Amino acid sequence: MPHDHSHPQTELPADPVLRVKALETLLVNKGLVDPAALDEIIETYAHKVGPQNGAKVVAKMWSDPGFRDAMLTDPMPVLRDMDLYGRQGEHMVFVENTDTVHNIVVCTLCSCYPWPLLGIPPGWYKSDAYRARVVREPRAVLQEFGVSLPEDTVVRVWDSTAETRYLVVPQRPAHTEGLSEEDLAARVTRDSMIGTGFAAETV
Incomplete structure (x- = not known):
């Protein structure tokens, strides 16, 4: 049988x-x-780990010029003091969007991403299409995310590696003077800290 x-x-x-x-x-x-x-x-x-951590840091950078300067110069001592240091976030670099420069982050080799500050990467960040195209045609990719920039804005693409990971500091939305850091943090989106979005005008 x-x-x-x-x-x-x-x-x-x-x-x-x-x-x-x-x-x-x-x-x-x-x-x-x-x-x-x-x-x-x-x-x-x-x-405990996720975009809310990065949002708190960005909100404090918007509110505190001294803190902002420290984070743009050497963020690691501050991140250690804030207990935002760990696996996948051993060495961070913060890059700031301005009226003339827009930054966007990718990992062309795999999916290196600052877990302690942004949590686990979204699926599209790990996709072959994003990793390949954002280097070749960043403006086209940004358009697909709904990010339209003036022609004279410089787009800088930062390639994260196992040694160095990047976080974009989005521009502070207009008319947010007087808001608390907690209220400001609510305006900071995950995508804005990757560079594929803007901070929210309203919440």
Whole structure:
């Protein structure tokens, strides 16, 4: 009698969320993953690490000229003091958008990205199309993100590496004088810190 080698109970479900849960269960049951450690990682990236960290730094740069100068000169001592230093953020460089210069960040080799400040990179940042095109035709890519710039604005493309990662300081929106740093941070978007967007005029 032929033996049926198919075991439906071990097949991964089609839905990505269910597949992840199935893999998580399998790894935990085999003792390869500590559930408490997994929960801590999820908690960290869901609530402690993400664009809100970078937004707070940008808002403080907008509000405090001395802090701004320090971050543009050598941000690492300040980031360490703020506990925003760690894996994927060992060496940061901040580049500032102005009326004449617009900066945009890419990693042409893989997906190097400042996790402690921006969290996990979006899918499009890791895509071959973005990585290849933004170097060759940055204005066209920016247009696709809804970023229209004057012809005389210089576009600078910064290539992140395993050694150095970049964060764009977007221009402060007009008519935001007197706002608190918390209110200013709410205007700072993830895309604006990559260079593929502007800070929000309103929230």
